[in-house]
Amino acid sequence: xxxxxxxxxxxxxxxxxxYRRNLLICLAKGKQHIFSHEIAxxxxxxxxxxxxxxxxxxxxxxxxxxxxxxxxxxxxxxILDTDEGLRVGVIGxxxxxxxxxxxxxxxxxxxxxxxxxxxxxDKVDKVYAGxxxxxxxxxxxxxxxxxxxxxxxxxxxxxxxxxxxxxxIAGIKxxxxxxxxxxxxxPHVYLQEYDMVTSLEKVAYFVKKQAGI
Amino acid sequence: xxxxxxxxxxxxxxxxxxYRRNLLICLAKGKQHIFSHEIAxxxxxxxxxxxxxxxxxxxxxxxxxxxxxxxxxxxxxxILDTDEGLRVGVIGxxxxxxxxxxxxxxxxxxxxxxxxxxxxxDKVDKVYAGxxxxxxxxxxxxxxxxxxxxxxxxxxxxxxxxxxxxxxIAGIKxxxxxxxxxxxxxPHVYLQEYDMVTSLEKVAYFVKKQAGI
DNA sequence: ATAACATTGTTATTTTATTAACAAGTAACG
DNA sequence: CGTTACTTGTTAATAAAATAACAATGTTAT
Ligand SMILES: NC(=O)c1ccc[n+]([C@@H]2O[C@H](COP(=O)([O-])OP(=O)(O)OC[C@H]3O[C@@H](n4cnc5c(N)ncnc54)[C@H](O)[C@@H]3O)[C@@H](O)[C@H]2O)c1
Ligand SMILES: NC(=O)c1ccc[n+]([C@@H]2O[C@H](COP(=O)([O-])OP(=O)(O)OC[C@H]3O[C@@H](n4cnc5c(N)ncnc54)[C@H](O)[C@@H]3O)[C@@H](O)[C@H]2O)c1
Numbered sequence: 001x002x003x004x005x006x007x008x009x010x011x012x013x014x015x016x017x018x019y020r021r022n023l024l025i026c027l028a029k030g031k032q033h034i035f036s037h038e039i040a041x042x043x044x045x046x047x048x049x050x051x052x053x054x055x056x057x058x059x060x061x062x063x064x065x066x067x068x069x070x071x072x073x074x075x076x077x078x079i080l081d082t083d084e085g086l087r088v089g090v091i092g093x094x095x096x097x098x099x100x101x102x103x104x105x106x107x108x109x110x111x112x113x114x115x116x117x118x119x120x121x122d123k124v125d126k127v128y129a130g131x132x133x134x135x136x137x138x139x140x141x142x143x144x145x146x147x148x149x150x151x152x153x154x155x156x157x158x159x160x161x162x163x164x165x166x167x168x169i170a171g172i173k174x175x176x177x178x179x180x181x182x183x184x185x186x187p188h189v190y191l192q193e194y195d196m197v198t199s200l201e202k203v204a205y206f207v208k209k210q211a212g213i
Numbered sequence: 214x215x216x217x218x219x220x221x222x223x224x225x226x227x228x229x230x231x232y233r234r235n236l237l238i239c240l241a242k243g244k245q246h247i248f249s250h251e252i253a254x255x256x257x258x259x260x261x262x263x264x265x266x267x268x269x270x271x272x273x274x275x276x277x278x279x280x281x282x283x284x285x286x287x288x289x290x291x292i293l294d295t296d297e298g299l300r301v302g303v304i305g306x307x308x309x310x311x312x313x314x315x316x317x318x319x320x321x322x323x324x325x326x327x328x329x330x331x332x333x334x335d336k337v338d339k340v341y342a343g344x345x346x347x348x349x350x351x352x353x354x355x356x357x358x359x360x361x362x363x364x365x366x367x368x369x370x371x372x373x374x375x376x377x378x379x380x381x382i383a384g385i386k387x388x389x390x391x392x393x394x395x396x397x398x399x400p401h402v403y404l405q406e407y408d409m410v411t412s413l414e415k416v417a418y419f420v421k422k423q424a425g426i
Numbered sequence: 427a428t429a430a431c432a433t434t435g436t437t438a439t440t441t442t443a444t445t446a447a448c449a450a451g452t453a454a455c456g
Numbered sequence: 457c458g459t460t461a462c463t464t465g466t467t468a469a470t471a472a473a474a475t476a477a478c479a480a481t482g483t484t485a486t
Contacts, residue, residue, distance in 0.1 A: 007422055010415075011473065017414040021393055035433075042395045044404075047433090048475060055435060063482045064433055079418070082426045086417050095315055099308040100409060107410065111417055150416055174420040176412055180234055182255045190419040191257075192412055196313060197320065199389055199405055201230040202223075203363055204299050204324055205292070206403040207387040209220055213295045224443065248463070260463090261445060268465060276452045276464055 008079070012053045018043055019053070020076045027069050035066040077110070085110040089148045091163050092155030093118040093133050096178060100152065102129040114146050119159075136163075140170040149173040157181040221292070225266045231256055232266070233289045240282050248279040294323035302361045304376050305368030306331040306346050309391060313365065315342040327359050332372075349376075353383040362386040370394040 008016075022042050026034055036047040036054070043050075054067065059075050061067035090097045093116040104113050116133040118124060124135045134142050142148070151167045153160055153175060160181040167175060167185075174190040177183055185191050221229075235255050239247060249260040249267070256263075267280065272288050274280035303310045306329040317326050329346040331337060337348045347355050355361070364380045366373055366388060373394040380388060380398075387403040390396055398404050 008418075009472075013415050013418050014411055017411040018395075018408070021408070021410070022395065037433090044395070046475065048477095049473090051433095051435065052474085061434060063435095063480085064431095064484090065482090066433080080414055080421075081417070082421050086420060088413070095308075095312040099312045102308055104410070104413075108414075111413060149420055150413070152413070173423065174416040176409075176416050182231075182235065182257070188423065190416055190423065192416050194407070194409075194412055195231070195234070196389075196407075197234070197317070198227055198230040199407055200301070200317075200324060200363070200365070201293055201321075202226050203387040203389050203403055203405050204294070205221075205226050207299060207362055208293075208295050210386065210401065210403065222443075250463085259445065261447095262443090264464065265444085265466085274464060276450085277462060278453080279463075 008056055012056055013080070015043065015045070015049075015053055016057070016076050016080060019050075020073055020080070023069050023073045023076075027073060032069055033062075033066045034069050034072075036061075038066070081110040085112060086150055087146060087148045088113045088150045088152060089115045089117060089143060089146070090131070090152045090154060091117045091136070091139070091167070092153065092159075093123050093128060094154060094156075097152075097154035098128050100154065100178075101131050105129045105131065113152075115142055115148060117142070119155075139166055143167075143170040143172065151175050153177045153179055153183075155179065221269055225269055226293070228256065228258070228262075228266055229270070229289050229293060232263070233286055233293070236282050236286045236289075240286060245282055246275075246279045247282050247285075249274075251279070290323070298323035298325060299363055300359060300361045301326045301363045301365060302328045302330060302356065302359070303344070303365045303367060304330045304349070304352070304380070305366065305372075306336050306341060307367060307369075310365075310367035311341050313367065314344050318342045318344065324363075326365075328355055328361060330355070332368075352379055356380075356383040356385065364388050366390045366392055366396075368392065 019039055023034070036050040039050045040047040057075060057079050059067070059072060088111060090101055090113055097116065101113055101116060113131055116128060116131050117136045117139055118133055119136045123133050126133050149172060151172045153163055155163050157179045160177065160179040161183060164175060164177070164183040164185055168189055172189060175183070175185060175192070177191065177193040180195050180197065182193070183191060232252055236247070249263040252263045253260040267274070270288060270292050272280070272285060301324060303314055303326055310329065314326055314329060326344055329341060329344050330349045330352055331346050332349045336346050339346050362385060364385045366376055368376050370392045373390065373392040374396060377388060377390070377396040377398055381402055385402060388396070388398060388405070390404065390406040393408050393410065395406070396404060
């Protein structure tokens with residue numbers, strides 16, 4: 001099987017995830033086929049882009065019928081998911097952490113939040129939306145035992161660097177950092193950061209531009 | 214004043230926001246000058262990129278001394294902020310909405326969350342982290358009265374389209390959508406969407422690739 | 427049947443973003 | 457003072473992403 005042997009462009013991976021999300025909704029609605037321009041419209045992009053992405057993963061639709069929704073979902077799954085799925089831990093079970101756990105819980109079958117970690121004794125050994133919260137001291141132990149490969153960091157910014165370091169030592173493979181603190185991790189660990197303030201400032205900038213202020 | 218008359222590239226705007234965040238921290242620590250390679254390291258990018266971004270906003274550092282932290286912060290402010298600031302409303306004061314309000318509150322002087330909206334009577338007229346929650350029915354009225362130009366959508370996905378439509382009617386200028394529901398808004402409204410699941414799936418994909426699974 | 431049309435798949439082109447290259451110039455040091 | 461070393465600013469080159477162009481071909485209408 002040659003499919004997906006080469007690494008896909010960053011942006012394509014993002015869009016595939018988004019396509020799948022909506023394809024699942026289409027499928028639930030009983031829609032069996034979908035055209036590139038329909039997918040495109042949902043995502044505010046061009047049909048060409050959609051076809052190109054789909055080409056890159058080696059799938060073919062049927063002429064004048066479009067893509068088979070179920071087949072496409074399955075193939076995107078083959079690309080994005082691993083067979084046994086990946087296991088995720090959330091470090092910092094505060095407002096954002098709990099909110100993420102609650103949101104995520106039961107969404108994706110192949111990607112599951114299996115543990116929370118917190119330094120506050122009040123939170124330890126509590127269960128949030130079905131996820132057990134462990135003491136931060138047990139990070140390494142639990143990561144190994146539960147076979148966790150991805151960590152989501154939602155501790156206060158001052159703690160983020162320390163948490164990241166311990167995650168790396170514990171053998172984590174990927175980190176999603178929601179704190180505004182920039183992290184330095186070994187290059188073998190895939191790191192992604194998101195800051196909501198940056199998103200909002202970007203919106204503000206373009207609003208300002210549009211208004212000609 | 215010619216500065217910033219042309220629209221900056223998307224990515225540059227994002228980075229400027231990030232630079233500022235860390236420059237503020239540097240300033241607080243008493244650091245007065247900073248080199249391009251120092252900024253670069255914080256953000257996992259190259260010094261050239263930093264210099265290029267700074268060039269684009271028309272700022273000049275001093276040779277062998279780097280950039281004046283305070284001046285650079287001020288200039289980025291001139292680019293990203295408006296004089297009187299922009300006012301933001303959060304629609305959906307649930308787990309995520311409250312978490313964002315709490316996080317944002319008192320962070321940025323020029324961008325402030327001034328109102329929450331919710332359809333649940335239990336939440337209406339409560340105050341969350343200093344932000345008054347109004348009934349969703351009052352959306353238009355309050356947006357006009359409070360001069361709100363940006364809306365953050367954190368309602369359940371099924372409600373998102375309706376909320377977006379009403380925001381546009383109410384004259385909002387920019388939307389930050391945290392629901393997984395793709396929205397259609399008038400092209401005059403700047404729309405940005407973020408889905409945490411996509412971020413996580415992207416991390417998972419690259420973890421998978423690295424592992425050679 | 428045949429023409430007109432719609433839609434895919436793919437290559438070519440354009441645009442945008444990043445990186446490299448290097449001239450210019452200043453601080454620090456002798 | 458003169459030299460060395462470093463850092464900026466900018467142009468040029470490269471890479472990545474998006475768009476356009478269009479051939480191929482199945483479908484529908486006549
Ligand atoms: N709340 C948001 O919407 C939001 C948005 C963007 C970014 N952030 C960032 O996310 C982070 C968390 O935000 P929050 O609002 O959830 O804060 P919070 O204070 O509610 O939660 C932080 C949690 O981390 C725990 N903690 C502290 N030190 C720890 C450690 N060393 N190990 C493990 N757990 C530890 C605390 O006990 C607490 O439960 C912050 O850095 C914030 O900047 C939050
Ligand atoms: N929680 C997260 O971390 C997270 C992460 C990513 C995305 N999201 C998305 O954000 C949205 C909200 O998530 P949540 O966890 O906060 O859910 P939630 O149920 O806690 O909050 C939703 C809130 O919206 C209110 N609401 C419902 N209909 C409304 C309407 N028409 N107008 C105004 N308010 C209305 C509800 O009363 C509730 O308070 C969901 O779409 C979810 O998919 C959440």
